[in-house]
Amino acid sequence: xxxxxxxxxxxxxAEGNPLTVKCTYSVSGNPYLFWYVQYPNRGLQxxxxxxxxxxxxxxxxxxxxxxxxxxxxxxLKKPSALVSDSALYFCAVRDIKRLTGGGNKLTFGTGTxxxxxx
Amino acid sequence: DGGITQSPxxxxxxxxxxxxxxxxxxxxxxxxxxxxxxxxxxLRLIYYSQIVNDFQKGDxxxxxxxxxEKKESFPLTVTSAQKNPTAFYLCxxxxxxxxxxxxxFGEGSRLTVL
Numbered sequence: 001x002x003x004x005x006x007x008x009x010x011x012x013x014a015e016g017n018p019l020t021v022k023c024t025y026s027v028s029g030n031p032y033l034f035w036y037v038q039y040p041n042r043g044l045q046x047x048x049x050x051x052x053x054x055x056x057x058x059x060x061x062x063x064x065x066x067x068x069x070x071x072x073x074x075x076l077k078k079p080s081a082l083v084s085d086s087a088l089y090f091c092a093v094r095d096i097k098r099l100t101g102g103g104n105k106l107t108f109g110t111g112t113x114x115x116x117x118x
Numbered sequence: 119d120g121g122i123t124q125s126p127x128x129x130x131x132x133x134x135x136x137x138x139x140x141x142x143x144x145x146x147x148x149x150x151x152x153x154x155x156x157x158x159x160x161l162r163l164i165y166y167s168q169i170v171n172d173f174q175k176g177d178x179x180x181x182x183x184x185x186x187e188k189k190e191s192f193p194l195t196v197t198s199a200q201k202n203p204t205a206f207y208l209c210x211x212x213x214x215x216x217x218x219x220x221x222x223f224g225e226g227s228r229l230t231v232l
């Protein structure tokens with residue numbers, strides 16, 4: 001079964017500093033990987049995805065993620081953090097096996113709370 | 119603007135009562151999903167539907183029911199059989215034949231059982 005792990009419950013960073021939110025995955029076959037962000041009492045917003053191709057994926061709000069096949073990682077990064085980046089971040093992987101009826105299932109990590117302080 | 123609308127945003131229920139959470143989308147997506155979110159546990163799949171009049175159980179379907187009478191609508195009923203219903207519920211949709219699996223989420227409904 002596919003899985004993702006987010007080893008840090010919380011990451012603290014000062015505004016202007018680079019940030020990294022870690023994610024490792026376990027899949028059989030080629031992974032389809034995603035990052036989502038959630039603000040308090042809101043739904044999840046899509047940030048970026050890795051399907052194939054360049055290992056560095058650029059997404060919304062200045063975020064990027066680096067796919068590393070040998071380390072089975074897909075860490076989320078931003079060169080300069082903003083206080084407004086403070087939110088809950090989820091890594092997800094698409095299951096290789098399709099759902100009954102042909103759909104896709106995403107398996108989510110437990111989330112990492114990012115706190116950016118002045 | 120296209121999107122997913124969930125209602126109500128906040129809901130309080132007494133033990134033993136059934137409640138229904140609404141989810142409507144105008145993205146013309148075939149597939150719709152219900153996830154439950156609990157602190158520290160990420161998102162867990164409750165039910166999903168790939169096409170009208172068809173739906174399947176996810177990982178934690180016990181105590182929940184759904185219907186899919188229209189493409190745009192996928193309501194979730196939390197029944198009295200659900201032992202721990204207090205949670206944040208998220209509805210999502212996607213194109214059924216999408217190879218990437220990207221999901222689009224609503225704003226969520228927070229259910230509190232008193």
